[in-house]
Amino acid sequence: MEMREKTQVMNAEEIRRALLRIAHEILEHNHKHIEDLVLVGVKSRGDFIAHRIAENLERIENIEVDVGAIDVTLYRDDINLHETQIQVSNTELPFDITGKWVILVDEVLYTGRTVRAAMDALMDFGRPAAIQLATLIDRGHRELPIAADYVGKNVPTSRREFVRVQLAEEEPGIDAAIIYEKESE
Numbered sequence: 001m002e003m004r005e006k007t008q009v010m011n012a013e014e015i016r017r018a019l020l021r022i023a024h025e026i027l028e029h030n031h032k033h034i035e036d037l038v039l040v041g042v043k044s045r046g047d048f049i050a051h052r053i054a055e056n057l058e059r060i061e062n063i064e065v066d067v068g069a070i071d072v073t074l075y076r077d078d079i080n081l082h083e084t085q086i087q088v089s090n091t092e093l094p095f096d097i098t099g100k101w102v103i104l105v106d107e108v109l110y111t112g113r114t115v116r117a118a119m120d121a122l123m124d125f126g127r128p129a130a131i132q133l134a135t136l137i138d139r140g141h142r143e144l145p146i147a148a149d150y151v152g153k154n155v156p157t158s159r160r161e162f163v164r165v166q167l168a169e170e171e172p173g174i175d176a177a178i179i180y181e182k183e184s185e
Contacts, residue, residue, distance in 0.1 A: 005180055009177045019056060037100070070093065106136075132149040136152040138155070140156055
């Protein structure tokens, strides 16, 4: 399926400011639980964003927050387990999440299915005190009753559109969020 670039909705500076604001909001809403706060990014890109938020938290409050990454591939309800091309990456949770205040981080919130899969995966690693959701972009179109606690930017989209977040960690020098549109078939 062919996609064409439609518009850039966030540039590097807007992403930087949004993640800084999210860090401030996390501190404001979790000031009583700072010592039990951890960030877990959904691979891929949510983990990079989680690290950036953690860096902001450290700069703002001089606190060190544990950061992990979770792969939700095998927890998705829309995966075809008979496909031979399924790619699974490592989950990296070098800390116990039991009793922790987990901030789950993803780059784009769409139907909510990835977040549901991430929550299922987290429960296999322990029982957090709470799970909150941070996302750089909320594009709407929820299929499950899931809402983000922290949103960098709301970007209304059609179902024919796709939001791609490009990060310097994967593509050196590039931080942007771009809407692509499916070409007519």
